[in-house]
Amino acid sequence: MAEVLGIGDYLTIAGYFLLVLAVGLWSSCRPHRDSAAGYFLAGKDMHWIPVGCSIFASNVGAPMFIGLAGAAAASGFAVTIFEWHVSIMACKDNIGASHYYISSRS
Numbered sequence: 001m002a003e004v005l006g007i008g009d010y011l012t013i014a015g016y017f018l019l020v021l022a023v024g025l026w027s028s029c030r031p032h033r034d035s036a037a038g039y040f041l042a043g044k045d046m047h048w049i050p051v052g053c054s055i056f057a058s059n060v061g062a063p064m065f066i067g068l069a070g071a072a073a074a075s076g077f078a079v080t081i082f083e084w085h086v087s088i089m090a091c092k093d094n095i096g097a098s099h100y101y102i103s104s105r106s
Helices: 007-028 036-040 048-059 062-075 080-104
Strands: none
Touching: 048 080
């Protein structure tokens, strides 16, 4: 079995980088980037779904899939459940903080 990348592989990689570049350019041209609040809070005009996905993706990543699996294999104890508890607590905290976010909107 030859381990050589084909034309489809190269096209997939190039398409991915072009998509990331396009999203970056599109987001840099959006309004509300003239202040720190506009930059970091997206002008307080973002739907909750991308915010929630961002919080979840920040917590669940390579350490969960690689590091915790290695720790479980070494110790014989599945430690992934602790990370899921953190995700649940982060959701609860964000629901609690949403009151502050909604009340601060002008």
